[in-house]
Amino acid sequence: xxxxxxxxxxxxxxxxxxxxxxxxxxxxxxxxxxxxxxxxxxxxxxxxxxxxxxxxxxxxxxxxxxxxxxxxxxxxxxxxxxxxxxxxxxxxxxxxxxxxxxxxxxxxxxxxxxxxxxxxxxxxxxxxxxxxxxxxxxxxxxxxxxxxxxxxxxxxxxxxxxxxxxxxxxxxxxxxxxxxxxxxxxxxxxxxxxxxxxxxxxxxxxxxxxxxxxxxxxxxxxxxxxxxxxxxxxxxxxxxxxxxxxxxxxxxxxxxxxxxxxxxxxxxxxxxxxxxxxxxxxxxxxxxxxxxxxxxxxxxxxxxxxxxxxxxxxxxxxxxxxxx
Amino acid sequence: xxxxxxxxxxxxxxxxxxxxxxxxxxxxxxxxxxxxxxxxxxxxxxxxxxxxxxxxxxxxxxxxxxxxxxxxxxxxxxxxxxxxxxxxxxxxxxxxxxxxxxxxxxxxxxxxxxxxxxxxxxxxxxxxxxxxxxxxxxxxxxxxxxxxxxxxxxxxxxxxxxxxxxxxxxxxxxxxxxxxxxxxxxxxxxxxxxxxxxxxxxxxxxxxxxxxxxxxxxxxxxxxxxxxxxxxxxxxxxxxxxxxxxxxxxxxxxxxxxxxxxxxxxxxxxxxxxxxxxxxxxxxxxxxxxxxxxxxxxxxxxxxxxxxxxxxxxxxxxxxxxxx
Numbered sequence: 001x002x003x004x005x006x007x008x009x010x011x012x013x014x015x016x017x018x019x020x021x022x023x024x025x026x027x028x029x030x031x032x033x034x035x036x037x038x039x040x041x042x043x044x045x046x047x048x049x050x051x052x053x054x055x056x057x058x059x060x061x062x063x064x065x066x067x068x069x070x071x072x073x074x075x076x077x078x079x080x081x082x083x084x085x086x087x088x089x090x091x092x093x094x095x096x097x098x099x100x101x102x103x104x105x106x107x108x109x110x111x112x113x114x115x116x117x118x119x120x121x122x123x124x125x126x127x128x129x130x131x132x133x134x135x136x137x138x139x140x141x142x143x144x145x146x147x148x149x150x151x152x153x154x155x156x157x158x159x160x161x162x163x164x165x166x167x168x169x170x171x172x173x174x175x176x177x178x179x180x181x182x183x184x185x186x187x188x189x190x191x192x193x194x195x196x197x198x199x200x201x202x203x204x205x206x207x208x209x210x211x212x213x214x215x216x217x218x219x220x221x222x223x224x225x226x227x228x229x230x231x232x233x234x235x236x237x238x239x240x241x242x243x244x245x246x247x248x249x250x251x252x253x254x255x256x257x258x259x260x261x262x263x264x265x266x267x268x269x270x271x272x273x274x275x276x277x278x279x280x281x282x283x284x285x286x287x288x289x290x291x292x293x294x295x296x297x298x299x300x301x302x303x304x305x306x307x308x309x310x311x312x313x314x315x316x317x318x319x320x321x322x323x324x
Numbered sequence: 325x326x327x328x329x330x331x332x333x334x335x336x337x338x339x340x341x342x343x344x345x346x347x348x349x350x351x352x353x354x355x356x357x358x359x360x361x362x363x364x365x366x367x368x369x370x371x372x373x374x375x376x377x378x379x380x381x382x383x384x385x386x387x388x389x390x391x392x393x394x395x396x397x398x399x400x401x402x403x404x405x406x407x408x409x410x411x412x413x414x415x416x417x418x419x420x421x422x423x424x425x426x427x428x429x430x431x432x433x434x435x436x437x438x439x440x441x442x443x444x445x446x447x448x449x450x451x452x453x454x455x456x457x458x459x460x461x462x463x464x465x466x467x468x469x470x471x472x473x474x475x476x477x478x479x480x481x482x483x484x485x486x487x488x489x490x491x492x493x494x495x496x497x498x499x500x501x502x503x504x505x506x507x508x509x510x511x512x513x514x515x516x517x518x519x520x521x522x523x524x525x526x527x528x529x530x531x532x533x534x535x536x537x538x539x540x541x542x543x544x545x546x547x548x549x550x551x552x553x554x555x556x557x558x559x560x561x562x563x564x565x566x567x568x569x570x571x572x573x574x575x576x577x578x579x580x581x582x583x584x585x586x587x588x589x590x591x592x593x594x595x596x597x598x599x600x601x602x603x604x605x606x607x608x609x610x611x612x613x614x615x616x617x618x619x620x621x622x623x624x625x626x627x628x629x630x631x632x633x634x635x636x637x638x639x640x641x642x643x644x645x646x647x648x
Contacts, residue, residue: 027468028468028473028474029468029471030475031474031475032468032471032473035499079437082434083434083437085431086429086430087429087430087431087433087434088430089430105410105411105429106410106411106413106474107411107471107474109407109410109411109433110407110411110435110467110470110471110474111467111471113403113407113436113437113440113463113467113470114464114468114471115438116440116462117460117464117466117467118464118558120444120460120463121457121461121464123448123458124447124448124456124460125457126455128451128452132448133445133448133449136441136444136445136447136448137445139437139441139444140438140441140442140445141440141443142441143434143435143437144351144352144353144356144438146434147353147355147356147431147434147435147438148353150355150430150431151353151354151355151436228581278378318375
């Protein structure tokens with residue numbers, strides 16, 4: 001199944017998720033609705049709802065719970081983007097002015113809080129469900145991950161396992177939860193939910209390692225070349241970590257000296273940093289991303305054969321092969 | 325029972341709440357623990373846990389649930405203070421440097437998010453409880469209240485009912501929830517919980533109207549006179565609303581002109597604004613605060629006679645009679 005095949009397979013249910021999200025945009029204060037519509041309402045890849053629906057399909061049927069859980073997982077993701085843009089003082093995200101740049105930090109912090117509370121109103125509205133405490137724990141890990149990212153900024157001697165802990169908390173845990181809650185909604189068995197968790201965690205790791213790689217080797221549509229945003233923001237990612245760990249001392253010193261400049265000149269990136277990191281860090285990182293994707297596929301393969309399982313396996317293939 | 329009597333009555337249980345809060349300060353990222361200790365760990369009036377414990381006492385016994393709910397209500401309150409200080413760009417709160425001024429907005433937003441998630445981890449950890457969805461709904465209302473506060477800033481024609489809606493969401497709802505969850509933990513009946521809600525809502529309204537009054541007539545220890553912070557921040561409170569509604573046209577025009585200055589000179593406050601607002605708005609506001617306190621007392625009086633009920637009634641008396 002190629003990506004179009006996957007999209008076609010879940011499209012009717014994705015439309016239901018979209019309708020669910022739009023029903024959640026109404027709020028008692030006008031600016032909340034405006035910011036909701038501007039952020040979550042404006043669309044996006046909806047990768048987490050897709051994982052939720054495919055997981056439900058892999059162990060049973062998509063029902064109303066799977067639809068609303070898919071929507072709420074996307075709302076949690078949106079809150080982290082909104083608060084993240086405040087943290088990074090970002091003015092644009094994917095070419096669009098951020099909410100904080102448009103409405104100011106103050107309102108944007110509070111709208112994030114409101115959206116987050118609303119997810120918990122949904123989660124706690126009608127008695128106990130197994131997904132409720134899972135999602136609460138996941139959001140805690142995500143906040144810890146965001147804080148690790150700040151703590152690790154410009155930490156040039158970051159260890160590989162610190163980087164993995166960071167991206168697990170920041171990215172992979174929510175993707176794992178998206179898979180688990182989809183499976184739970186569809187009535188999956190204990191071992192099936194465990195397999196979906198394993199799938200989602202490894203899928204998330206593969207996704208983030210690839211994302212970090214694309215920042216330095218990807219084909220940015222606007223620039224026609226990689227953007228190197230992470231390095232400019234002091235984010236230490238796997239290719240740099242591995243380059244610093246494996247380059248001979250002279251090259252290692254040069255990389256360190258170049259990346260630790262307060263403002264890195266574009267010329268240094270193009271002519272010095274890029275060749276060095278590509279030489280010592282890129283292939284290794286691609287290999288690790290592929291390993292994570294393989295682990296995700298192996299986890300999904302333990303599920304009974306179904307169209308949902310097939311789509312999960314193909315998604316894991318796709319996530320490491322994309323080039324933007 | 326005077327305030328000391330109330331404090332003595334619940335002191336052993338308040339110490340258990342304090343110990344509970346301190347057990348929650350451990351976190352996987354060092355800076356989270358530091359900020360937790362600096363904010364919630366540094367103490368405070370702990371008014372909301374006190375309401376929770378007194379309510380439990382009024383309808384039954386304080387048990388472990390009442391202790392941990394008291395602690396979690398205080399954590400929710402602390403998150404709102406932390407995010408509020410970011411919103412107001414405050415550098416000090418009660419004479420102490422704020423977390424955002426000390427650690428920066430970015431970290432402080434995320435530590436607030438972390439603390440908030442942790443409350444929901446507690447709330448959803450062991451099956452369904454009636455207080456879980458109540459607290460989720462309350463936090464949603466609180467975010468909406470904070471946003472109303474921004475929306476209503478420098479809105480000089482704010483109506484009294486808009487002001488009441490704002491302070492209900494911002495302040496009274498959490499105090500009502502603190503009372504209700506204490507009562508629920510102690511096994512109170514439906515009508516008892518309803519009475520505690522009525523008590524807490526009216527107590528909270530009396531508290532906030534009085535707080536807003538003290539900003540313009542209270543004896544600030546540092547200044548030796550009222551601080552008038554709300555007006556400087558463009559917050560429209562009851563005394564101003566009533567003054568603008570009831571002053572003769574000439575005085576009304578003068579007030580409007582004075583308060584809508586971009587920067588209000590201290591001299592204008594001392595010699596012009598203060599006398600006008602005191603003439604037209606203060607007695608009326610005191611009267612409404614007393615009315616709310618009376619309604620709170622009436623609600624508590626419907627509970628069976630007990631030391632807890634007596635303390636709730638005395639607290640409502642105290643909340644409007646304090647002068648700082």
